[in-house]
Amino acid sequence: xxxxxxxxxxxxxxxxxxxxxxxxxxxxxxxxxxxxxxxxxxxxxxxxxxxxxxxxxxxxxxxxxxxxxxxxxxxxxxxxxxxxxxxxxxxxxxxxxxxxxxxxxxxxxxxxxxxxxxxxxxxxxxxxxxxxxxxxxxxxxxxxxxxxxxxxxxxxxxxxxxxxxxxxxxxxxxxxxxxxxxxxxxxxxxxxxxxxxxxxxxxxxxxxxxxxxxxxxxxxxxxxxxxxxxxxxxxxxxxxxxxxxxxxxxxxxxxxxxxxxxxxxxxxxxxx
Amino acid sequence: xxxxxxxxxxxxxxxxxxxxxxxxxxxxxxxxxxxxxxxxxxxxxxxxxxxxxxxxxxxxxxxxxxxxxxxxxxxxxxxxxxxxxxxxxxxxxxxxxxxxxxxxxxxxxxxxxxxxxxxxxxxxxxxxxxxxxxxxxxxxxxxxxxxxxxxxxxxxxxxxxxxxxxxxxxxxxxxxxxxxxxxxxxxxxxxxxxxxxxxxxxxxxxxxxxxxxxxxxxxxxxxxxxxxxxxxxxxxxxxxxxxxxxxxxxxxxxxxxxxxxxxxxxxxxxxxxxxxxxxxxxxxxxxxxxxxxxxxxxxxxxxxxxxxxxxxxxxxxxxxxxxxxxxxxxxxxxxxxxxxxxxxxxxxxxxxxxxxxxxxxxxxxxxxxxxxxxxxxxxxxxxxxxxxxxxxxxxx
Numbered sequence: 001x002x003x004x005x006x007x008x009x010x011x012x013x014x015x016x017x018x019x020x021x022x023x024x025x026x027x028x029x030x031x032x033x034x035x036x037x038x039x040x041x042x043x044x045x046x047x048x049x050x051x052x053x054x055x056x057x058x059x060x061x062x063x064x065x066x067x068x069x070x071x072x073x074x075x076x077x078x079x080x081x082x083x084x085x086x087x088x089x090x091x092x093x094x095x096x097x098x099x100x101x102x103x104x105x106x107x108x109x110x111x112x113x114x115x116x117x118x119x120x121x122x123x124x125x126x127x128x129x130x131x132x133x134x135x136x137x138x139x140x141x142x143x144x145x146x147x148x149x150x151x152x153x154x155x156x157x158x159x160x161x162x163x164x165x166x167x168x169x170x171x172x173x174x175x176x177x178x179x180x181x182x183x184x185x186x187x188x189x190x191x192x193x194x195x196x197x198x199x200x201x202x203x204x205x206x207x208x209x210x211x212x213x214x215x216x217x218x219x220x221x222x223x224x225x226x227x228x229x230x231x232x233x234x235x236x237x238x239x240x241x242x243x244x245x246x247x248x249x250x251x252x253x254x255x256x257x258x259x260x261x262x263x264x265x266x267x268x269x270x271x272x
Numbered sequence: 273x274x275x276x277x278x279x280x281x282x283x284x285x286x287x288x289x290x291x292x293x294x295x296x297x298x299x300x301x302x303x304x305x306x307x308x309x310x311x312x313x314x315x316x317x318x319x320x321x322x323x324x325x326x327x328x329x330x331x332x333x334x335x336x337x338x339x340x341x342x343x344x345x346x347x348x349x350x351x352x353x354x355x356x357x358x359x360x361x362x363x364x365x366x367x368x369x370x371x372x373x374x375x376x377x378x379x380x381x382x383x384x385x386x387x388x389x390x391x392x393x394x395x396x397x398x399x400x401x402x403x404x405x406x407x408x409x410x411x412x413x414x415x416x417x418x419x420x421x422x423x424x425x426x427x428x429x430x431x432x433x434x435x436x437x438x439x440x441x442x443x444x445x446x447x448x449x450x451x452x453x454x455x456x457x458x459x460x461x462x463x464x465x466x467x468x469x470x471x472x473x474x475x476x477x478x479x480x481x482x483x484x485x486x487x488x489x490x491x492x493x494x495x496x497x498x499x500x501x502x503x504x505x506x507x508x509x510x511x512x513x514x515x516x517x518x519x520x521x522x523x524x525x526x527x528x529x530x531x532x533x534x535x536x537x538x539x540x541x542x543x544x545x546x547x548x549x550x551x552x553x554x555x556x557x558x559x560x561x562x563x564x565x566x567x568x569x570x571x572x573x574x575x576x577x578x579x580x581x582x583x584x585x586x587x588x589x590x591x592x593x594x595x596x597x598x599x600x601x602x603x604x605x606x607x608x609x610x611x612x613x614x615x616x617x618x619x620x621x622x623x624x625x626x627x628x629x630x631x632x633x634x635x636x637x638x639x640x641x642x643x644x645x646x647x648x649x650x651x652x653x654x655x656x657x658x659x660x661x662x663x664x665x666x667x668x
Contacts, residue, residue: 002585012589018659033662034622036583036603036611040661057661061585061604065659137609160609167609231393267391 004062005096012062017072019055028115030108035137035164037064037105041071041112045120049080056112063095063102070094071109080120086113087150088162103162107147133175136168141179148183156180174201202227205262212261213254222254225271232258235271276595281641284597285481286430286458286574286632291524292483298527299485302520310517311508320519327526331490334529335475336466343491343509344522348457348478349378351491352424354502354513355453355474356382359422360390362451362498366421368395370450372407372436373617378476379424379455380613395419404566405434405618413444422451427459427475431601431614431630432565433574435459442471451497457481457489461532462539462571473497479521483634484528488521535635543633544572546642550631551575553646558653564620564628573633576601576615578624581663582656587629590652596645601628623662 004012024042031038037060044053054072058065070091075083088106092098098106118125130140147153147162156176160166166176200208206227213222213234226233234254255268282290308317310324328339345351356369356379371383386394397415401407407425416423423445428435442452453474459465460475461482467475472494479488493499493512505514532539555561560580579587584600591598601612603626610616611625620628631645657663 009589012586013593015659029661033581033626036609036622036626038661057659059581059660059662060583061602062589064583065586164609230387265388 002062002099002102004066004099007094007096008063008066008098011066011069011095015056015065015069017055017069017076018057020057021053021055024053024055026116026120028112028117028119030111030115031060032138033059036060037108039064039068039108039112041068041116043075043116043120045080051075051078051080051083060105060108061102063098063105064108066095067091067098067105067109068112071113075113080117083113084117086110089151100158100161103151104164107162111143133179134163134165134168134172137164139163139165141175144176144179145183148180153180200263208262209258209266212258230263230265230267232266232268233271234268280595280597281637281644282597283631283633283637283641283645284599285634286433286630287599288480288486289483289634290636291480291485292528292531294531295484295524295527299520299524302523306519310519311506324517324519324522327522330526331477331529334465334533335460335477335492336468337492338495340510341467341492341495343493343512344517344525345489345491345513346487346515346518347489348376348455348476348481349489350502351474351476351478351489352376352378352453352455353382354491355476355493356422356424357390357502358498358500359451359453359474360386360394361500363421366419367392368397368417368419368421370397370399370412370415370420370423370425372399372401372425374401374405374429374431374614375424375426376430376455376457379426383424399425401434401617403619405429405432405564405614406566406569407436407441409437409440412441416444416448416450418448420448420450422453424453424455427454427456427465428462428571428574429565429614430458431599431612432576432618433458433571433632434565435463435569435571438472439470442473446471458571458574461529461536462573464536467492467494479525479528482528482532484525485521488518488525490525538635540572543635543637546637546639547573547575547631547633549639550633550642550645551577553642554649557646557650561653562624564615564618564624574630575632576628576630578620579627579629579653580624581660582627582653584627584629586656587627587652590656591649594644594648596648599630599632601630602626 021042021044024044026043026045028041040057042055043051046052054075056068056072058068074094088110091106091109115125130142132138133141133144144159144163144165151162153159153162156166156173159176166173209232210224213224223235225235250268250270258266258268306320308320310317310321328342331342332339369383371379383396399407399412425436425438425441427438438454445452451473454472455476457476457478458481460477475492477490480486501512503514508514508517554577558579562578564576564578584602585604588600601615603609603611615625615628
């Protein structure tokens with residue numbers, strides 16, 4: 001069971017501003033049934049650029065409903081230029097915090113607000129133009145990069161918590177890591193912890209294994225035959241070939257070096 | 273600490289069950305006066321060992337087995353791992369397992385991690401299920417190739433209650449010299465099981481699913497089936513599972529099996545009738561609701577219903593206000609971002625999977641409780657649908 005704050009529970013059980021603003025001049029719709037949460041925000045903005053009314057309809061869990069309710073409470077009576085500055089963190093703070101796995105609910109609130117304001121102004125949001133990275137939840141690279149920067153995200157897990165990207169099949173994990181790396185290079189913060197956990201593509205793995213084998217080989221020669229996941233198949237040539245202890249060589253020497261220098265889960269086997 | 277169990281309506285018995293009062297009574301002496309080690313040479317400990325053997329007989333009796341075919345473990349998960357790994361070690365040249373797409377994480381996750389765990393590559397064939405959660409036996413028969421060490425298929429599904437024809441499946445496996453394991457933690461105590469007339473090699477039981485405490489399980493191993501222990505240690509369980517016995521819980525499980533035997537008739541009549549009334553009532557009174565899973569081949573206590581356009585966690589938290597306990601297969605409650613792998617394997621549309629609720633009853637439920645849920649739930653669903661942007665009452 002999630003640990004929700006009293007305020008989340010209160011806004012979930014008694015949501016404010018449910019429905020649709022009748023004379024709405026800004027509508028923002030984000031999420032979908034398939035994704036498990038969706039929010040339709042309607043606002044009315046007057047001639048002085050003040051949001052006079054805001055209502056929502058939300059499909060989703062307790063924190064999605066509470067985030068939507070909180071959002072409408074926050075923006076009512078606000079000037080547009082102020083409302084534009086609202087971040088997902090502001091929505092979460094209003095509720096006294098959200099469980100980290102639920103931060104994407106507050107992001108959904110911020111996105112709906114942005115969409116509604118853009119709709120009022122008659123502009124198209126740049127988000128829609130990004131390239132879809134996570135196909136399961138339809139999240140674009142622009143959305144992900146923005147979440148990384150705004151919420152100071154430092155791992156793929158955090159990206160998933162905030163944007164849902166990577167929370168489905170997981171195929172986009174490498175791409176998320178690249179985006180993380182790119183954003184981090186942008187702000188020039190050392191990322192040792194992320195580098196350490198970094199998953200390599202098979203191609204990167206093969207390259208690295210070849211480099212290490214080239215560097216470490218002694219008078220006995222060794223040849224890389226295949227890399228399949230964590231399984232590395234090698235063939236011993238030259239002096240090692242007739243060596244009775246080839247199995248020991250592979251396990252204690254080759255495997256040890258590769259584990260130290262490439263990935264610590266590699267399993268080295270001799271080609272039969 | 274007071275958890276308020278007297279006030280709740282507990283319909284989450286596939287998650288865990290109340291420890292039966294008779295079970296608590298049976299256990300108490302072994303938590304106080306009778307603390308001897310069953311392996312000891314003195315009679316203070318030895319008498320405890322004799323009680324463990326009586327418990328073993330009661331468990332054997334419930335599933336039509338011989339006492340020596342019962343090995344005590346710490347939980348269903350340990351039983352599952354022991355069986356599968358034993359099967360693989362028995363046939364080191366056969367690194368292929370057949371299982372299904374809808375297994376409990378105890379088997380699913382074991383299969384996912386098998387390569388890392390054993391240092392060997394394995395092939396895992398995960399059988400598809402139909403829309404109603406049943407297996408295609410022809411496809412199963414086709415899948416039984418020469419390189420398979422063991423088949424592992426659950427007897428009854430924890431989320432939908434759908435029953436697999438494991439007896440028939442085990443016969444087929446046996447005809448091809450393949451070992452057969454079934455995770456029966458949801459089936460034992462709810463439907464009659466007779467191992468005497470079965471070809472099943474391994475069967476897992478979990479104590480806390482049948483009104484015994486958590487932390488005790490059983491692995492049934494057919495007499496004559498090759499077996500390699502998972503936990504090595506002392507000579508407990510004839511050297512088949514090391515570790516000092518969880519005496520009180522084993523005694524409790526014995527009592528629980530005795531009770532399950534007595535309640536079997538009631539489980540399949542009164543409990544089934546309550547479940548059917550709950551199911552029919554909810555489906556009739558709530559529009560755009562549907563049953564997940566085959567209606568006939570099913571445990572008597574389980575129903576899994578989807579309510580479209582609303583989300584499971586939100587439903588559960590509203591039910592929580594009325595002290596009704598159940599489960600959901602929605603993404604938000606599964607701990608991941610995608611809904612239950614069982615419902616997805618059945619092809620339940622995401623729109624319905626997110627709003628799925630599982631009610632699982634026991635002999636301790638009452639007709640009044642069913643009435644209360646039938647009165648309460650339509651209002652909860654209607655209120656949440658008011659909030660939902662996808663709900664259009666004019667377009668049902």
